[in-house]
Amino acid sequence: MTEPHALDIPTADDIRGLVRPDHVHRRAYADPAVFQLEQERIFGRLWIYVAHESQVKKPGDFVRTRLGGHEVLVTRGEDEKINVLINRCPHRGARLCMVDQGTSRLFSCPYHAWVFKPDGSLSSVPHRQSYPASFDLNDSNNHMQRIKQIQTYRGFIFATLNENPEPLLNHLGAMTEVIDNLVDRAPDGEVEMGESYFSVEYRGNWKLHMENAADIFHPSFVHASSVMPARKAPANASILDQDQTREMLLANGFGFKEWEGIQLNGLPGGHAYMTNIYSNGVLVQKEADPVATQYRASLVAKVGEERTAQILGMNRFNNIVYPNLIINAQYQQMRVATPIAVDRTLVRIYCFRLKGAPDEMFHRSVRFLTTLGSPASMIFSDDIEMLERCQQGLSKDEGPWVDFSRGLDSDRRDTNGMLSGAASEMPMRVQFQAWLNYLTAEAA
Amino acid sequence: MFDQTTQRQIELFLFEEARLLDSGDFQGWLKLYEPQGIYWMPSKPGQTDPLNVASIIYEDHGILSIRVQRLLEERALVLTPMPRTTHVVGNIEVEPAGQEEGEAAFKVGATFICVVHQGDKQTLYSGRHSYDLVRSGEAFRIKMKRVALMNSDATHAPMTIPL
Secondary structure, eight states: OGGGGGSSOHHHHEEEEEEEESSSEEEEHOHHHHHHHHHHHTTSSSSSEEEEEEOOSSEEEEEEEETEEEEEEEOOOSOOEEEESSSSHHHHHHHHSSSSEESOOOOOOOOOEEEOOTSSSSSESSSSSOOOOOOOOOGGGGGOOBEEEEEEEEEEEESSSOOSSSOOOHHGGGGGHHHHHHHSSSTTOOOOSSSEEEEEESSSSSHHHHHHHHSSSSSSHTTTTHHHHHHHHHTTOOOSSHHHHHHHHHOOOOOHHHHOEEEEEEEEGOEEEESSSSOGGSSSSSSSSHHHHHHHHHHHHHHHHHHHHHHHOEEEEEEETTTTTTEGGGGGGEEEEEEEEETTEEEEEEEEOOOOOOOHHHHHHHHHHHHHHHHTTTHHHHHHHHHHHHHHHHHHSSOOEOOOOTTTTOEOOSSSSEEEEETTTHHHHHHHHHHHHHHOOOOO | OOOHHHHHHHHHHHHHHHHHHTTOOHHHHHHHHHEEEEEEEEEEEEEEOOTTSEEEEEEHHHHHHHHHHHHHHHOOOOSSSSSSSEEEEEEEEEEEEEEETTTEEEEEEEEEEEEEEETTEEEEEEEEEEEEEEEEEEEEEEEEEHHHHTTTTTBBOOOOSOO
């Protein structure tokens, strides 16, 4: 990792020079100094999703994740409160926890045996008498470093390094609707993160993934190699998943007909989502689908017919919470793209269980996770190939501008933000406008 | 009856599978599977549940045939240039597993190493194969192949060729 002083941090004018209404300079993706500024002003200042409450149900439960440039532990303390702690022993600086999740009443540093409680406070040190009289177990300098700002929205835990952030709800804005919709789909009004997830790393900038998630123009080209075989394959040849995988592969065969009716939505702050997508196949409820029928009945029993129709009627795909969270409520899927370096990104892909829904609903979510998020996915692997090729091209000096002009003349503005048809690059323009605003804001 | 001849035949069957994959004969490889055969690559060490725990791959013949067809599609981005592989299979242990519809069945364990070369990238995979095989005349067919990657739960780059 590069030390902060090693690079000349771009000025606000430098950054403004990288973004035009319809073009972005390649340095936005390839310049380590720009990346460093992003780490400070986007990943260091905005609310960043860190964990789901269902992962830390009881005292001592923890998950290891990243926040800005830090590795952090999200823990549940003995007082039931959530903590976000830098994963580092304050004594000699050693990494403390070496696993991604688990339960531990104490975090013990194996070097000189400083022992910490799940809230990060120092519980004990051996050979206390050899430390100076001034050494105080209660001194916060001797505790695991705490991230002070933590807020939760309906089970989704966000944290920020910003000591004076705007309220989480302001940042999320209308994106709370998709978190609401995901949770409301659970008959018991609660979701639980599935125990399995995938971690996939690609050799490209983090923004490439966020742009790709807002891009419904690419699938028919990038995913042709899985659409074509799925079209040739007979229906119901697979008995494992009621044809779900084949239909998902088929669904990427977007043409003019499928683009009709899809609307892209761009919101202030850089958020974006698609509406009215995937109106065929297993991705929507069919009349004679026993699993969906049973699930619907379980929801109706809890919240009534009218509310059920309202909840299940929400058809928003790839809900992108700026900067790095993607939620698909109707398939209970979530992705987090974490920047590792200017040209390296870690993507974690999760799914949720709807509490109170039939088990088969969760099996479908797990299946969706594999089909779309596994490293061997016949879809995601082609996306990653494209993201890496973009990075390879953008790391070269030739042709410095990237074109984001498609749809520029037909985008519309309403009271909530920007609207466009499926083929527009409006969401990327919205993302870059937000990027520009965040990077040029001097004060937090 | 299980004997050294059967052990040798099964070893040769596993070598044939490796050769089919390494030579890019994915359709030939698929023919080694029973019509209901399953290819399973878990995402966690010791994973026993393919329904509640996501797998890297959990596919039966119907989905595998799409995967194989994709490997033959010229437009598969992730396959340009086409990866070249070396599958090495060893430590093959065979256990008889009774009869399945009148045919002898076997449980087979083996270790594997696979090196994937693609462009300037070289990726090393290793782990343990477990097979449920049934005899089919002179040959064998795969009912289930479980590919337990040593680092199944690690962060991965995209995977292309079956291991």
